[in-house]
Amino acid sequence: MIKDLPPNIVKDIAVAVALEGETAESKTxxxxxxxxKNEPIENVLITSKGYGEKNGELVKTSVLRHSIPHIGPNQYKLIEPIDEQTFGLxxxxWISYYIGRDIFxxxxxxxxxxxxxxxxxxxxxxxxxGVMIL
Known part of the structure; x- marks a missing residue:
């Protein structure tokens, strides 16, 4: 059954961490x-989490879930703010979305x-x- 599913390879979708601003005390x-893409994506579901080791201890952040109904061609949407303290993790x-009736x-x-x-x-x-992953 799974062999019958199309591969639905994700292309031209990126996740980026952008520096929004900075003061002497902190960065945002x-x-x-x-x-x-040159076409919209729909029903975008995103889960985010941080995990790893910090100071010799295993650390996990909360899992956050986000939903974005529509992202037009060559557009971007905010997922969430991110704290610099998680950069060591x-x-x-995890992004899921639809193009027409196909899920990616x-x-x-x-x-x-x-x-x-x-x-x-x-x-x-x-x-x-900022830093981007394609």
Whole structure:
């Protein structure tokens, strides 16, 4: 039965962590989903969680769930703010969405310490500095 399902490979969808602003005391970060396709995606469901080891102890964050009804072609939507203290953890975003009647899903994982200045690019569509996973 599973062999009968189409592969539905996720392409042209990205998750990005963007630097929104900074003061002398702190930086403000947001996580976005970016639709780089020339068609809309619908019924977008996202789960996010952090996990890993910090100071020799296993750490897990709460699992958060988000729903976005529609993301147009070459548009982006805010998923959530993210705290710099979680950058030492794996930050996982599991995205599911529909194009027509077909469902797609993919896990995007920001590895520990991957959200650093050396990895910054100018994020497409969002036009802010940040780190992106395609």
């Amino acid at each position: 970060w947001y996580v976005y989903i970016i639709n780089l 794996n930050n996982e975003y 899903d993919k896990k995007f994982i920001f590895l520990p310490e991957s959200i650093v200045d050396n990895n910054f690019i100018k994020l497409p569509v969002v036009n802010k500095p």
